Amino acid sequence: MSTQLDGAAAAGREARILARVRDVADWPRPGVGFKDINPLLADPVAFAEVVDAFAAIAATAGAEAVAGIEARGFVLAAPAAARAGLGFWPVRKAGKLPGRTLRRDYDLEYGRSAVEVDPELVHPGSRVLLVDDVLATGGTAAAAAGLLAEAGAEVVGVAVLLELTFLPGRAALSGHEVTALARS
Ligand SMILES: O=P(O)(O)OC[C@H]1O[C@H](OP(=O)(O)OP(=O)(O)O)[C@H](O)[C@@H]1O
Numbered sequence: 001m002s003t004q005l006d007g008a009a010a011a012g013r014e015a016r017i018l019a020r021v022r023d024v025a026d027w028p029r030p031g032v033g034f035k036d037i038n039p040l041l042a043d044p045v046a047f048a049e050v051v052d053a054f055a056a057i058a059a060t061a062g063a064e065a066v067a068g069i070e071a072r073g074f075v076l077a078a079p080a081a082a083r084a085g086l087g088f089w090p091v092r093k094a095g096k097l098p099g100r101t102l103r104r105d106y107d108l109e110y111g112r113s114a115v116e117v118d119p120e121l122v123h124p125g126s127r128v129l130l131v132d133d134v135l136a137t138g139g140t141a142a143a144a145a146g147l148l149a150e151a152g153a154e155v156v157g158v159a160v161l162l163e164l165t166f167l168p169g170r171a172a173l174s175g176h177e178v179t180a181l182a183r184s
């Protein structure tokens with residue numbers, strides 16, 4: 001599995017991703033430009049390319065697990081974990097995990113939500129790569145990364161399919177290594 005892409009290859013991949021993300025105006029609220037990744041997921045070649053890319057990022061970071069954020073993050077993180085030969089840790093929306101959980105509430109681009117982690121999944125000091133589809137305000141990823149750290153993991157990177165560069169997601173994740181496969 002290649003762990004590095006030269007600039008031209010990364011640019012080609014970014015163009016293939018952007019060509020398969022659909023812009024939906026004023027959804028789910030007026031003023032929001034929603035990035036629909038479903039056309040990309042429906043394309044088997046593009047889907048495999050991004051899963052391979054996340055797996056390579058996990059390998060390069062020396063991750064021992066891949067965490068994904070429900071729901072769209074699961075679709076990318078779980079196959080990437082399997083591809084990298086690693087386990088998958090779910091960061092779930094509140095109220096879905098059994099047993100004792102750690103919880104954080106946060107704001108995102110179009111609302112407010114909460115995520116939870118099962119602390120028993122996390123071995124102290126485990127190196128984990130956090131994967132999600134879209135980085136917008138960064139509220140979701142920052143909450144998820146904070147939970148993983150609170151549970152004892154070392155978050156060795158945050159990797160997203162698409163970064164919305166007009167929003168301050170990267171700043172919200174200061175202190176973390178952030179990789180975006182595409183930017184818009
Ligand atoms: O950077 P932020 O402003 O926090 O936004 C990014 C988050 O918003 C979306 O999740 P959403 O809560 O819509 O959930 P879904 O994956 O269940 O559709 C997306 O999947 C990210 O997790």
Ligand SMILES: Nc1ncnc2[nH]cnc12
Nearest residue numbers: 033034035036109134136
């Ligand atoms: N504009 C957007 N499109 C898709 N997912 C998002 N999550 C937060 N903002 C988003």
